[in-house]
Amino acid sequence: MKRSIEPWVAGPLDRFVAESGARVVLLMTSAGQVVAQHGFTRALDVMSAAALGAGIMASTSELGQVIGGERFGALVHQGTELGVYLSPLPMPDGQWIGLVVFGRDTSIGLVQLFFGQLVSALADAAPVRETRPVLAENFEADLDASLRALFGD
Amino acid sequence: MADNVQTLTARLAADPTSLAFLPLGEHLRRVGQLDAALAVATSGLARYPHLADAHDLLGRIRSDQGDGDAAFDAWTTALRLQPDHAGAHKGLAYLAFRNEDLPRALRHLEMAAHLEPEDPSLAQAVERTRAQVAGRSTPTGGAPLEPPLDDTMPGTILVDLDGRRLAGSLHTPDGSEVSDGLAALLAGVSQEASRVARLLDLGSWECLSTEGPDAAMHLLPPTPDTLLLAVGEAGAPPGRLPLVARRAARHAQQWLERLG
Amino acid sequence: MSIEESALAAIADVPGVQGALLVAVEDGLVVAEMVREGFKSAAAAALSASLWGRMRRAALAGGQRPPRFLQLEAEHGAVLVVPVDEVVLAVAVTTERTHRGVLRLRLLDLGGKGAE
Numbered sequence: 001m002k003r004s005i006e007p008w009v010a011g012p013l014d015r016f017v018a019e020s021g022a023r024v025v026l027l028m029t030s031a032g033q034v035v036a037q038h039g040f041t042r043a044l045d046v047m048s049a050a051a052l053g054a055g056i057m058a059s060t061s062e063l064g065q066v067i068g069g070e071r072f073g074a075l076v077h078q079g080t081e082l083g084v085y086l087s088p089l090p091m092p093d094g095q096w097i098g099l100v101v102f103g104r105d106t107s108i109g110l111v112q113l114f115f116g117q118l119v120s121a122l123a124d125a126a127p128v129r130e131t132r133p134v135l136a137e138n139f140e141a142d143l144d145a146s147l148r149a150l151f152g153d
Numbered sequence: 154m155a156d157n158v159q160t161l162t163a164r165l166a167a168d169p170t171s172l173a174f175l176p177l178g179e180h181l182r183r184v185g186q187l188d189a190a191l192a193v194a195t196s197g198l199a200r201y202p203h204l205a206d207a208h209d210l211l212g213r214i215r216s217d218q219g220d221g222d223a224a225f226d227a228w229t230t231a232l233r234l235q236p237d238h239a240g241a242h243k244g245l246a247y248l249a250f251r252n253e254d255l256p257r258a259l260r261h262l263e264m265a266a267h268l269e270p271e272d273p274s275l276a277q278a279v280e281r282t283r284a285q286v287a288g289r290s291t292p293t294g295g296a297p298l299e300p301p302l303d304d305t306m307p308g309t310i311l312v313d314l315d316g317r318r319l320a321g322s323l324h325t326p327d328g329s330e331v332s333d334g335l336a337a338l339l340a341g342v343s344q345e346a347s348r349v350a351r352l353l354d355l356g357s358w359e360c361l362s363t364e365g366p367d368a369a370m371h372l373l374p375p376t377p378d379t380l381l382l383a384v385g386e387a388g389a390p391p392g393r394l395p396l397v398a399r400r401a402a403r404h405a406q407q408w409l410e411r412l413g
Numbered sequence: 414m415s416i417e418e419s420a421l422a423a424i425a426d427v428p429g430v431q432g433a434l435l436v437a438v439e440d441g442l443v444v445a446e447m448v449r450e451g452f453k454s455a456a457a458a459a460l461s462a463s464l465w466g467r468m469r470r471a472a473l474a475g476g477q478r479p480p481r482f483l484q485l486e487a488e489h490g491a492v493l494v495v496p497v498d499e500v501v502l503a504v505a506v507t508t509e510r511t512h513r514g515v516l517r518l519r520l521l522d523l524g525g526k527g528a529e
Contacts, residue, residue: 019348078440107466109441109459116455325476334474342467346485349460349492353453353506356488363468363480370472370480384475391517 009036012121020114021106023082026050026099027089030057035096053086053099074115076108085111089119092126165193170200178210182217183396190214205235212244217400219407221248239268243275255286281322308384309398311375311405316340320408323384339380342372362395369394375402376409421447423519424503429511431490434504435497436462444501452506457492461504465494481524482517493517495524 009027017025017038024039026046032054040046056075064070074087082103089096098118102111161177174197181190194211201207212227225248231241246261259282266275310321316337323332342361350358360373369385371394383398417435424433425447432448434457441462446454469479483494493505493516503523505516 107439107441107459107462109437109455110463112442113456113459323475327476329476331475335471338467338471338474342464342471345460345464345467349464349485350487352456352460353490353492355490355492355506359486359488361464361468361483361485363472363484364482365472365477365480367477368472368475370468370475 006035008125008127009122012118012125013038015121016114016118019117020100020102020111022100022102022111024099024101026053028054028097028099030054030088030095030097039101049099053097056086057088057097074112078108083108083111085115087115089122091122092128096122172197172201175206175210178214182210182214183400185399187214187218191218203234205231205238205241208234209238209240209244212241216244216247217403221251224248237268239265242268246278250282255282258282259286309381309401310336311379311381312336312339314340314343314378314380319379320405323382335382339372339382343374343380346372360395360398362391364391371395371398373398373402375405379405379409381405417445418447420503420523421445424505424516424523427505427507427512427516427519429508430505430516431508432457432504432506434458434461434506436502436504438462438465438496438500438502457504457506461492461494461506462502464492465496465502482521484513484517493520495520497524 013025013027013036016022022038024037026037026040026049027035028050029035032050034046034050037046040049060072060075064072074085076086077084082101085098085100085102085108087098087100089098098115100111100115102108158177158180161173161180164171164173165177174193178190178193178197181187181193191211191214194207194214198204198207198211208227208231212224212231215221215224215227224244228241228244228248231238232245235241242261242265246258246265249255249258249261259279262275262279262282266272266279269275308321308323310323310332311319313319316339318332318336321332322330323335325331343358346358346361350356358374360371362371363369364387366387368387369389369391371383371385373381375381381398381402383394383401385394385397421433421435424430432446432452432454434446434448434454435444436442436458437444439462441459443454443458448454464485465483468483472478472480479496481495483492485492488509490506490508491511491513493507493513495503497503503520505520507513507516
């Protein structure tokens, strides 16, 4: 199951899933707003994963500041059967985050390789528009709207 | 092998009566230089018109050239000169198979197997053909059930891009059938081979070969919609299996064309 | 020069070789490399490890033990792979003008050393 809020994200996301063999993909803004997903079946899981992914990236970034201003890149957690790849995704209107879950039928090398291509494809496909700051009071409404778009009511 | 060609050519030049034309013609045929092979064979035949081996060589060359009638003439001449010539029986079996005359193919295969009992591929071919003769209730009138793969061929399968077997079969040394399990994986292998070549800017992929402790494998696409896998003995000269596989691919192309 | 570097140098020295890599089998990541400028190391590592894995599975499905050498021939070059040991592959990527026979022997030699 694949859904995206921004239609121009769908093509690059499809290609990434096909090439990398990823099982689950979540693209979100750095504030945790979901942009697109592949492989989730329940809205609740998307919500939790987005919040946790954004939280991990924020914590890692803070940790980098604390230990001397280092900017960390992607994180990889390799389990016995599944691996998780969490990476910043630079976009023209700010930073997004990509969360990818992959199995033993592919490899972190392939996921990284095609994630790089996804970043380029999204940057090329993104329409130029004014950036809209994410306000705390709008966050919940935005999130609800995102989830409705991704999963329907 | 280039050295071998030079040696054979030099030997023939030094002594035109030498029988070196036989291995030289066969080598040229195997590497696909059919015109050169034909020239060597016909000049040898001019000197040795009663030599069955020379007619057998001519039959193989004519067969590779797609001239079945000339090949038939050459092999029947070989048998007239030497009725127990196994190569000529194999050649005629191949032609009969190609013409869907399975009973005749079986007769020649049985004779060849009787003459060369140490060749397991012949025994397998007899078994397969026997099963087909027994299993065929009505003549199909269409393409043969199996592509007419060369009788010196190791295990070979032809599969479509969905990993479904079209022809051929593969067995482990203990006799287990592994054709369909392997065929199912080949589609993914070819997709990956294609992706590797494309993303590393190497153009389109042409073939993939492996060498292992138990066997060597050579995979190539005879047509855009099919894959042919040849499996040969471990430790065989590394250049041999690709040659054999390319010949099988040519046969497979012809077979697929006839299928339409 | 480290052991890895000298092993890779023997491969990278063969004319026409664009890149020589040691690659983690499971991850498809570069362990060590000796490559020409502009060579796509990460792609070569990830893709060759994946191709190796698929061909290995095919060999097993065919009732064979895993291969000890793989060669992909393409229009403009080739990819050659040998397992150095259970976790590392040696990979060479070439243009069309390469002494494949020499390269094959050097790679197999490297594979043999890894297996010792």
